[in-house]
Amino acid sequence: MAWLRGERWWAWNMRHASKEHMRRVQGLGCVICRLVGLGPTPAQVHHCFDTSDRDDFLTIPLCPEHHQGQTGFHGLGERRFNAQYKTSERRLLAMTLRLLQEQ
Numbered sequence: 001m002a003w004l005r006g007e008r009w010w011a012w013n014m015r016h017a018s019k020e021h022m023r024r025v026q027g028l029g030c031v032i033c034r035l036v037g038l039g040p041t042p043a044q045v046h047h048c049f050d051t052s053d054r055d056d057f058l059t060i061p062l063c064p065e066h067h068q069g070q071t072g073f074h075g076l077g078e079r080r081f082n083a084q085y086k087t088s089e090r091r092l093l094a095m096t097l098r099l100l101q102e103q
């Protein structure tokens, strides 16, 4: 992007890198569906540790049900979600990064 310079170029580049990363994460398919043996199903991107300093590089793919549904992260709440699937955002994030590495 020759027409962008300095800080603006850096900001554009970071946004582009975020989008590209999230596209790859989404492309993996739902990590919970994988865990429970349903295979990779079409996913949305979930931001882990979703606070004011959330980061697009700390994201995992979850299908609509396992994301916002009644059996999902936001439906169950973090504690019950972790208990139900015997996992955690940390573990799912590590799993996501491993899967990306294997691609």
Ligand SMILES: [Zn+2]
Pocket (backbone or CB within 6 Å): 030, 031, 032, 033, 034, 041, 062, 063, 064, 065, 066
């Ligand atoms: Zn799922």
Ligand SMILES: [Zn+2]
Pocket (backbone or CB within 6 Å): 045, 046, 047, 067, 073, 074
């Ligand atoms: Zn989410």
